[in-house]
Amino acid sequence: MPKVLVSDKLSETAVQIFRDRGVEVDYLPDLGKDKEKLAEVIGQYDGLAIRSATKVTEKLLEKATNLKVIGRAGIGVDNVDIPAASKKGVIVMNTPFGNxxxxxxxxxxxxxxxxxxxxxxxxxxxxxxxxxxxxxxxxxxxxxxxxxxxxxxxxxxxxxxxxxxxxxxxxxxxxxxxxxxxxxxxxxxxxxxxxxxxxxxxxxxxxxxxxxxxxxxxxxxxxxxxxxxxxxxxxxxxxxxxxxxxxxxxxxxxxxxxxxxxxxxxxxxxxxxxxxxTPHLGASTTEAQENVALQVAEQMSDYLLTGAVQNALNMPSVTAEEAAVMGPWIKLAGHLGAFVGQMTDEPIKAINVLYDGVAATMNLNALNAAVIAGVMKATNPDVNMVSAPVMAKERGVQVATTTQDKAGVFEGYIKLTVVTDTRERSIAGTVFSDGKPRFIQIRGINIDAEVGQHMLYTRNKDVPGVIGALGMTLGDLGVNIANFTLGRSAEGNDAIAILYLDEAISDAALAALQNTGKFLQARRLQFEV
Missing domain, CATH: 3.40.50.720 (NAD(P)-binding Rossmann-like Domain)
Incomplete structure (x- = not known):
């Protein structure tokens, strides 16, 4: 159960909304004025609901190890360090329409x-x-x-x-x-x-x-x-x-x-x-104060329980309906980013994303954030959809988006290409009717690979004996294969395999594969599933 702290005065009706939605809430309306005490307890909470008294500084955010969302009941967020929150991956919401x-x-x-x-x-x-x-x-x-x-x-x-x-x-x-x-x-x-x-x-x-x-x-x-x-x-x-x-x-x-x-x-x-x-009375009516309080409670609950993002200042908004439909596609976007992020050892200059068919009709800002987060996780595991675009911008990574009408056998797909000083690397994926993301193309080679937590990617020349060497080597080391997908560009040319394993492959197993002389590349991959 997510846990929220209300550190400024908020209506009891708004506090009850959290409880009714299944969110644990601590209503401590004077805590926001005591920055030392607030810093002591903030690490316990997933959400922080505030008005103007609580000051959310970079120092406070350093203590907020579990914080995922800050909700400001009102429009002004002068009391929140938004850049610091973004770097920490904390969503900052306000309620711009309530007053x-x-x-x-x-x-x-x-x-x-x-x-x-x-x-x-x-x-x-x-x-x-x-x-x-x-x-x-x-x-x-x-x-x-x-x-x-x-x-x-x-x-x-x-x-x-x-x-x-x-x-x-x-x-x-x-x-x-x-x-x-x-x-x-x-x-x-x-x-x-x-x-x-x-x-x-x-x-x-x-x-x-x-x-x-x-x-x-x-x-x-x-x-x-x-x-x-x-x-x-x-x-x-x-x-x-x-x-x-x-x-x-x-x-x-x-x-x-x-x-x-x-x-x-x-x-x-x-x-x-x-x-x-007048003393800043613009929002000071009974109706407005109640409206913004109720709105911030609903917005924070929606995010913590369903992933819906409304009125966020540092992340694209995603409605509850979009979150339900886009969930598998956001997961796919993250997987595509994670693949190229783990496969790329040199600095990335550009991230180019192509959205086809049904994917092109979705909330592309949110999908882009998921792609960038997947890429950046390879070097910073704590990054998320909020902090990743900030990190990419700080590193000078150019992000470009292209859309097109349905062009192929799939209802829609996402193709990701990253550019470095020496090469481009691309991967494409789609979501099947079962809601599971699939990789459908790597290096221009068509495949159909289910994504699992522990995976192995290999590249080789299309010659006899490679599959046997792969199976025998892993079998001898006690590595069980859950799913095995192969693809090749043409007979005798480049070929790839992507394996879904029951557990992470060890350094010793990777070395054993390389020692067979059959593989041009063997890479361990991890995905959040």
């Missing part, structure tokens, strides 16, 4: 608040003043809203803004013209948006590319009288430069829920007129 509506609604609310100066007007009225003429706001109707980031939350904001009869411009490098038309926006470049928008709202993550996207230089390009809303991430806006623009009147107002440094006890934006600030 989308809540965050989008908060952005719209902040836009109304700054347009009508609601917080200041409320404070004034509470103070017994009746300053009706002081608070002259502006309508949203017919104004131009610039949305930076038209993804999940941004698209909800766009929908709400269109309902308010605003004109909407969107800047998003990943927004296709077709999608822009579908959601009813005009796609523009950033400078165009800055020059035309009456309101600007941000809905992008904080990355190297988006950090200070509204910089001092960008602020100089803004339409006079614009109002800025940021409910996405602190650090997207140069707060000091924006404060200056607010003071000199170039910017009419701002509404910020997030800040470059949080908790924000001080900011250049604080105490300025017509600046609305």
């Amino acid at each position: 989308s509506v809540t965050t989008a609604e908060h952005a719209i609310a902040m836009m109304f608040a700054v347009a009508r100066q609601l917080p200041e007007a409320s404070a004034s009225t509470h103070a017994g003043k009746w300053e009706k003429n002081r608070f002259m706001g502006v309508e949203l109707f017919n104004k131009t809203l610039g949305v930076i980031g038209a993804g999940n939350i941004g698209s909800i904001v766009i929908d709400r803004a269109l309902g308010l009869h605003m004109k909407v411009l969107a800047y998003d490098p990943f927004l296709s013209p077709e999608r822009a038309k579908e959601i009813g926006v005009t796609k523009v470049e950033l400078d165009d948006l800055l020059a035309k928008a009456d309101f600007i709202t941000f809905h992008v993550p904080l990355t190297e590319k988006t950090k200070n996207i509204l910089s001092r230089e960008a602020i100089a390009k803004l339409k006079p009288g614009v109002r800025i809303i940021n409910c996405a991430r602190g650090g997207l806006v140069d707060e000091e430069a924006l404060a200056e623009a607010l003071k000199d009147g170039r910017v009419a107002g701002a509404a910020f829920d997030v800040f470059a440094v949080e908790p924000a006890t001080a900011s250049p934006l604080f105490n300025l007129p017509n600046v609305v600030v």
Whole structure:
């Protein structure tokens, strides 16, 4: 039974989901604040469910010897060292959709608040003043809203803004013209948006590319009288430069829920007129907090029990349905990678994968990850589908994928070719109707080999006496053959054999085969079955 630690506050309903699904769970909501105690116990767990209090550092991950998945109840994962987790082979999931509506609604609310100066007007009225003429706001109707980031939350904001009869411009490098038309926006470049928008709202993550996207230089390009809303991430806006623009009147107002440094006890934006600030409340509704908690419990349980991967930040997502169908193909992909990884003694420069027929219709990112993991396990047994692509990239290994329609007798197959400085090595395989992976071609020679845990590969010239020498030598040494497959390129040319053995062949047996003089190559192989 997999075991999960919940180290931050999560709803009891979410905790119960783990139990109902058959996952053992320890609910210790204050443990995340005690990093020493957390480090002492983390090695016991397969999964870690967190919010924002728990800091998952490289140091903590070193102690997490059994950890397979980290689930963040919410969208932000600033408190997780994702590169370190990837190197350790730990999947990092978040819940990007559980609080989308809540965050989008908060952005719209902040836009109304700054347009009508609601917080200041409320404070004034509470103070017994009746300053009706002081608070002259502006309508949203017919104004131009610039949305930076038209993804999940941004698209909800766009929908709400269109309902308010605003004109909407969107800047998003990943927004296709077709999608822009579908959601009813005009796609523009950033400078165009800055020059035309009456309101600007941000809905992008904080990355190297988006950090200070509204910089001092960008602020100089803004339409006079614009109002800025940021409910996405602190650090997207140069707060000091924006404060200056607010003071000199170039910017009419701002509404910020997030800040470059949080908790924000001080900011250049604080105490300025017509600046609305809230303490990172974008996801703070009862519905959103419950939604993300339930979602992370479901996602982690699915992965630990079925292998389904949802909303992972460092691994391709695989639905439960895909996991059921793709399981044998993922196993095959790993076997193909393991074969070439064990057969190749020099550095690999490139990994090329061809997917044919039904294999080409599957989740190729997941299959590629399995192939790369199989290859890399030859030199690092601890690698998995999460860490392998990272390792390949660090080593400069180029990965290329090709697909094609069904071309042959099989409904589908995978062909793997690895390239080194001196040669290429290839192998192909398929999955039969019994769900068992088979090798169907090695070195261009057609075969039909079932994959077992302990295997032996030999290569020889196609001459009489080789099979006898192989059988006699192994028999004399007490090695039992479970399955024996032969193939040759042409009569008298290269021939290969691949044997499925009951136990791993010893160094002495390999040496005995070489001493017969019949074999050009004899290699021991191990597979995870």
